Amino acid sequence: MEKEDYSINIIGAGLSGLVAARVLEDYGYQPTIYEAESHVGGRLRTFEVDGYQLDRGFQVMLSQYPKVQQYLDLEALKLQKLKPGAVIYNKRESTRIGDPTRDISALLPTIFSSIGSISDKFKVLKLNLELKKLSIQEIFNKEENTTLQYLQNKGFSEKMISNFFRPFFSGIFLEPDLKTSSRMFEFVYKMFGEGDAVIPKGGINAIPMQLYKRLKTTKVNFNSRIKQVTDDLLTLENGEQVKSHFTIIATEASSMVANLRGQKQQWKSCRCLYFTVEEDVIGDAIIGLQSDKEKLVNNIFYHSSILNNNATEGKLLSATIVRDVEYCEEELVEKVSEELKFEFGIKTIKFLKQFYIPKALPDLQDIQYELQSTEARLSTQVFLAGDQLLNGSQNAAMLSGERAALGVIEVLEG
Ligand SMILES: Cc1cc2nc3c(=O)[nH]c(=O)nc-3n(C[C@H](O)[C@H](O)[C@H](O)COP(=O)(O)OP(=O)(O)OC[C@H]3O[C@@H](n4cnc5c(N)ncnc54)[C@H](O)[C@@H]3O)c2cc1C
Structure with missing residues (x-):
């Protein structure tokens, strides 16, 4: 069978599905994406x-x-x-601080003292150096804790946590209590320190739009919600059925796959x-x-x-x-x-x-950075992708899509 004759189907045109299509195209395959909505992008709209x-x-x-x-x-x-740092508001007063993840000198001691203590300042410096030296994989190999517990264990004052770390990272983790994994804290902190936000x-949708526009042979079917996936068959919500050699479910799979029902993602x-x-x-x-x-x-x-x-x-x-x-x-x-x-x-x-x-x-525990292509494999012909497999980030979505596509390619090409 020629490469283009394989029916390789991707469910979802978010970042993970689009990157899966990119990788399959790069290897000469011609996948089809089924997207429930009328647009690409998923959570980036x-x-x-x-x-x-x-x-x-x-x-x-x-x-x-x-x-x-x-x-x-x-x-x-x-x-x-975005300019590094933040303007912190409290009781109608505002204080602008530099970004502690990259430039500790930007935190003038006087300004900083209203946010944290001198000892916090040294701890930030130590944290910056520590994370610079660690590779991403080393961060994800570390023991996991809540971010709050991690910051407390590092000895940061309550003032520093409540004036800076909590509001800043609550906005990133989308939860007010810093319950998110310390691995995610270290990963994001490192990324902020070494690059730009x-x-x-x-607008944010330009990211998936770029991936979409660069696809040449992938067919995208919009307004096509998949109801059920078995090894070699996709069933759409309108009852239509599609024979499939390989399927990548690039979104939460539990509602589509019989043996995943009940494993609902939080x-x-x-x-x-x-x-x-x-x-x-x-x-x-x-x-x-x-x-x-x-x-x-x-x-x-x-x-x-x-x-x-x-x-x-x-x-x-x-x-x-x-x-x-x-x-x-x-x-x-x-x-x-x-x-x-x-x-x-x-x-x-x-x-x-x-x-x-x-x-x-x-909402994940035991978050990971890497995914082996074999780990993305649900059954002989079905692979999984999406940020929920690893950690909640655009990076994880893209990485998971890549690994699922490589999983399919590995089976086909050995
Ligand atoms: C408010 C907000 C803020 C965020 N902030 C950041 C940030 O600052 N930095 C960062 O890195 N990440 C951030 N994220 C996370 C990031 O957006 C996601 O990690 C990423 O977009 C996930 O991509 P995905 O492909 O895994 O899933 P999704 O984008 O969810 O894509 C899944 C696609 O599958 C489709 N689909 C679902 N079910 C079916 C079905 N049955 N049939 C067909 N199609 C289906 C959906 O319509 C969707 O298009 C944020 C997310 C949100 C919402």
Whole structure:
């Protein structure tokens, strides 16, 4: 049989599915992607509302991710860098700090003293040096703890944890208690220290769009939700059936595969509200963090500081909430607007949109960096991919897609 005659099917056109298709194409195969939605990108989507470009949730890419460097043309993405560091808000006061992960000298002792102690400063320095020396794999081989326990074990003061580490990493891990694995903390900390946090000029969806546009022989079927997967057959929701030599499920597989039912993945959720606001009180492309855990908003970011904007009225601001709330949208908008006004000194002009993302990041324990292609194999003909197999990051999604595709190729080519 010729390579192009194999029916290789990928379920999902998120980062993992798109990279799986890329790798299969590179080896001469012609896969088909089945995507439930009408767009590529999965969790990386961008919408236009009133001429403003809104990402479905505030999300950045870390330029140092190994798979980002391998699979993306970073120049073509016109990446906009966020300024390292953060503006920390507490009780209506704001303090701008440099990024401790890369430039400890940016933390002037006086400014720093309101965030942490001198001893914290030395501990940050020690942590930076320690993580610089460790390879990513060494980080993931270390014993796992919660991030909070890890920081406490390192001797950081409660003040340093609650004023900097908790708000900053809660926004990344999308949970307020720093329960996320210390391996993820070390990995992300290292990536921040060695590269930039970036967003493409065209919004976060430009990343999967680039992968999609570069596919030449892959066929993508949109609005095609797969209901069931067996070794050699896919059943679509509309009842249609497709014979398959190999299938890569590049999303949560439990609802599609009979023997995985009951193994439901746990997820972390978040809410992201977009507003137009009168002025840019930060005046820079830097994240604003709320260090009071009791408040609703975890972080704010002025997207108008970096993105395309066809609209002229007002600056574009996002406010992200990472803890559970039970308000209806109207109540939430009112409460968030109040917080923006009283805690951050920001007057909103108009509420644009709320994105509630129930499945934002997989809630995982024993997180991993690597996946052997054999580990991605569910059965003779079915392989798995998706960030939920490793850790919640774009890097993990791409890596898992690559490994699943290599798994298929290994079976075919030995
Ligand atoms: C708000 C938010 C913030 C984030 N922040 C960051 C960050 O700053 N840095 C970072 O590295 N990562 C971040 N992430 C995580 C990152 O977005 C994900 O790790 C990555 O996009 C996952 O890609 P994936 O291909 O594994 O899954 P997905 O993107 O979920 O793709 C799965 C695809 O499969 C499709 N699908 C599902 N079921 C079916 C079916 N039955 N049939 C057909 N198609 C189906 C879906 O429609 C979807 O397109 C964030 C995520 C969110 C939501």
